[in-house]
Amino acid sequence: MTTTQQDTGQHAEHDARLDAEEAAGRERFDDLIAADSRVEPRDWMPDDYRRTLIRQMSQHANSEIIGMQPEANWITRAPSLKRKAILMAKVQDEAGHGLYLYSATQTLGITRDEMTEQLIAGKARYSSIFNYPTVSWADMGAIGWLVDGAAICNQVPLCRASYAPYGRAMVRICKEESFHQRQGFEILLSLMRGTTAQQQLAQDAVNRWYWPSLMMFGPPDDDSPNSARSMAWKIKRFSNDELRQRFVGMLVPQAEVLGVTLPDPDLRWNEERQAYDLGPIDWTEFNEVLSGRGPCNAQRMQRRREAHEDGRWVREAAAAYAAKQSGRVAAA
Numbered sequence: 119m120t121t122t123q124q125d126t127g128q129h130a131e132h133d134a135r136l137d138a139e140e141a142a143g144r145e146r147f148d149d150l151i152a153a154d155s156r157v158e159p160r161d162w163m164p165d166d167y168r169r170t171l172i173r174q175m176s177q178h179a180n181s182e183i184i185g186m187q188p189e190a191n192w193i194t195r196a197p198s199l200k201r202k203a204i205l206m207a208k209v210q211d212e213a214g215h216g217l218y219l220y221s222a223t224q225t226l227g228i229t230r231d232e233m234t235e236q237l238i239a240g241k242a243r244y245s246s247i248f249n250y251p252t253v254s255w256a257d258m259g260a261i262g263w264l265v266d267g268a269a270i271c272n273q274v275p276l277c278r279a280s281y282a283p284y285g286r287a288m289v290r291i292c293k294e295e296s297f298h299q300r301q302g303f304e305i306l307l308s309l310m311r312g313t314t315a316q317q318q319l320a321q322d323a324v325n326r327w328y329w330p331s332l333m334m335f336g337p338p339d340d341d342s343p344n345s346a347r348s349m350a351w352k353i354k355r356f357s358n359d360e361l362r363q364r365f366v367g368m369l370v371p372q373a374e375v376l377g378v379t380l381p382d383p384d385l386r387w388n389e390e391r392q393a394y395d396l397g398p399i400d401w402t403e404f405n406e407v408l409s410g411r412g413p414c415n416a417q418r419m420q421r422r423r424e425a426h427e428d429g430r431w432v433r434e435a436a437a438a439y440a441a442k443q444s445g446r447v448a449a450a
């Protein structure tokens with residue numbers, strides 16, 4: 119046998135072994151999904167599954183971090199010390215959510231630096247809702263009630279996502295989101311029990327945040343090409359429209375308690391479907407904001423870049439300290 123023949127033989131053997139390993143991995147993966155079990159970072163997974171998760175989870179992490187900006191805008195102007203302390207805690211929670219989610223995404227083989235680079239270069243997305251301005255204190259109420267409320271509807275089913283680190287992060291995050299939703303509701307309730315001017319402030323905020331919060335569930339089902347695959351992989355458990363319906367069903371009785379009007383003249387209960395009929399959603403607006411032309415896209419990105427620059431010395435100091443510590447360990 120010549121050397122070349124021998125090489126070819128070894129290569130073929132090596133390839134066959136890899137093929138067999140991949141087939142076994144794929145079978146195990148399919149079994150895990152079918153059994154409603156969890157996929158852990160070291161398990162074999164299809165490349166598309168990994169890519170989909172990296173995209174979805176890093177977008178989610180980015181949204182938590184960018185989402186700190188519209189509310190941080192009101193920390194210095196909160197109407198009382200108590201409100202200020204609550205709002206600070208809430209904004210800090212969002213930073214924590216971002217950090218859990220970046221860590222969970224790292225288990226898929228992307229680094230934190232890569233995700234940050236993609237975000238500040240404008241290549242990675244975050245939720246469009248955070249490109250709207252916060253013009254009054256009542257917006258803190260509307261964001262908590264509607265935006266965190268929509269986030270809960272989206273995220274509770276994600277606690278059962280097939281990728282284990284994502285599901286585990288969601289369990290903890292959802293507990294905090296429900297506190298966020300209640301604090302928003304409570305801000306609106308206080309305003310609605312106040313003067314006519316305060317009631318108008320609350321209603322105006324609800325008018326501005328209602329439709330964008332419905333858009334948070336993403337495009338309608340017939341226009342959401344990746345949804346079916348995510349559902350087959352059990353990352354997603356319900357379709358965009360199902361979640362949107364569930365959200366509106368939750369809002370209607372709460373709006374009654376608050377005494378605010380949801381700004382949709384076509385909103386009515388449909389006995390036959392046992393769900394609310396909704397007026398048309400302005401998807402042109404959604405697409406405009408998504409493609410960077412929303413009211414605050416440029417401002418949010420600029421602020422994120424500045425924060426990254428401002429934090430450079432902290433990263434350098436932390437890296438220098440870590441290097442010194444590992445030098446000590448090595449010497450010992």
Ligand SMILES: [Fe+2]
Pocket residue numbers: 182211212215291295
């Ligand atoms: Fe959050």
Ligand SMILES: [Fe+2]
Pocket residue numbers: 212266269294295298
């Ligand atoms: Fe939140």
